[in-house]
Amino acid sequence: MRLSVFVCLAALFVSSIAAADEISLTVYNDNFGLVKQVRQVEFKGGLSEVRFDDVAALIDPTSVHISPKDGGISILEQNYQYDLVNTKAMMQRYLDTEISVITKGGEIHRGKLLSFDDRYVILQAENGEITITNTVEIVDYRFTKLPEGLVLKPTLVWLAESGGGGKSECEVSYLTDGITWHAEYVAVVDKEDKNLSLSGWVSIDNKSGATYQNASLQLVAGKVHRVTPRKPIQPPYPMYSAERMALMGKAEPQFEEEAFFEYHLYTLTRRSTVADNETKQISLFPEATTSAAKVYTLDATQHYWWSQPDKPKVKVNLEFTNSEKNGLGMPLPKGVLRVYKADSKGDLQFVGEDSVNHTPKEEKVRVFLGEAFDITAGRLKTNHVDLGLDHGRETYEIVLKNHKDVDIVVTVIEPLPGWREWRFIESNIEYAKVSAYRVEFQVAVKAGGENKLVYTFEY
Structure with a gap:
């Protein structure tokens, strides 16, 4: 099906605006971005x-x-x-106005548009004859002009007042929804689970309805408050092959990081094009090696105390x-941080993933x-x-059994009633009070053995 409009579209543009000389894009974590464009505008x-298309x-038009x-x-x-x-918008504006419909058989029906839906189009000819045509049979709609x-394209229209007229360089900035970014981390742990190699990538998901050509790109990490709540777009998280991970490890740093207000700002050191309906990935930092520890936890606080x-x-x-x-x-x-480990043949296998929050330096990541x-x-x-x-x-009584061939330590996290004062009567393993209603025990279990934690408390 085609939609034909016989009209000179050039007549729509009153003043001339050249393509953007410079475009800057700042993307935030919460599904919005700041667009800044510099263009040459000719004012009369x-x-x-x-007209600025x-x-x-x-776009949030109130932010322009x-x-x-x-x-x-x-x-x-x-x-x-x-x-x-679009077809629906054209048909709505041509109600009670003459249009032409061409069918698969080459028949041309002309008449006043009385009604339309997804299945039928109803026309009334000059002689009063009513024609009902199934939309499946229609190959072309014809209209005399653009309503x-x-x-x-989405267009900003300004009423401007200029003294002498002529060209002027204008900077236009606005906020738009539909664009977000998040980090992707890939970690490879060594054989002993004591060290890991970590690389980071940035994924930018653009569903804002615009392409940002050759833009200066910046990313803001942190929670920026906005008055109107937005529902974030959750991009699909890609799974990485061992070959892709190897390429990630060789990536060079491309972002310069700096503290900005109460957030962190990442500036790409080169220009980049962010196309509409595209997920773009850019290296955040090259592979770094750090010490790590495998931690076993038995957490009873995830359930109600009783x-x-x-x-x-x-x-x-x-x-x-x-x-550092x-x-x-x-x-x-x-x-999202994904963890891999090489098996006995040296092939990388996926062992798990988890979300990580914004983490400043000198903080722990679990x-x-x-x-x-x-x-x-x-x-x-x-x-x-x-006790009344x-x-x-x-x-x-908590019993831990270790069927592995190495000794382990399990961090046992136990809940206590937060609405009453409590005190321990006895415990066979030393505990640490973590909060008003939580304690932790470090329970060592020998390879192939078991250990029992027994404690009594009053409240």
Whole structure:
């Protein structure tokens, strides 16, 4: 099906605007970006209409700021036209107006458009005859002109007042939704799980309805408050092959990082084109090696205090410190960290992934990878004594079994009632009070053996 319009589109443009001489794009974590363009605009003397197209389809028109470099030019009014040309929009505006419809058989039906939907088009000829045509049979619609108010691209229209007229360089900036970025990290742990090689990439997902050609690109990491809540677009996270990871490890640094207000700003050292409906990936930093530790945790605080499972799962985590001493020491933007390890043949295998938040330097990063296969746990409340007036004494027993051929240490995290003052009566393993309602135990378990934690407390 074709849509034909016999009209001179050039007549729509009142003032001349050249393509952008310079474009800058700043992308934020929360699905929006700041676009800045510098263009040559020709103003007519006195009042004139200036049309500025090639803006993002998801532009926030209330955020537009225009700044002519030359004095004597005032912007009196601004309109944002976003009713784009399409079949439905054309048909709606041609209701009760004559159009032509051409069918597969070559028949031409002319008449006043009375009604249309996805299945039928109803026309009334000059002689009053009514024709109902199935849209499946229609190959072409013909209209005599482009209706007023429809535009080919989202367009900003300004009413400008200029003293003498002529060309002026203008900087236009605006916010747009539909563009976001996040970090992608790939880590490869060594055979002993004591060191990892970490590389970082940036993924920019552009669904804003515009292409930013040869743009200066900057990224802001941090939570920037906006009055109107936006629903973020969640781009698909790509899975990486071993070959792709090898390329990642060889990437050179392309971003310069700096502290900016209460956030962090990353500036690409070269220009780049960010196309509409594109996910672009750029190296954030080259491969760095840092020490790491595998941490086993048994966390009972993830369930209600009174409804704990009898056989909880032991979780496997990878932990490292983001410090220069350990080979890193750079602000890490939030994103997804995927971990790989070489098997006995030297082939990399995926062992887990987790989300990481914005992490300043000198802070710890803990990544949850999965549940331990060869470490089992049992948790049982073995005694309860009612001391009256919502007071009591309870005893818990946690049994850890290690079916691995190496010794391990499991961090056992236990909940305590936060609404009552509590105190430990006895414990066979020393505990550390982490908060008002949580304690931790470091339980060592020999290879092929088991260990039992028993504690009693009152509240």
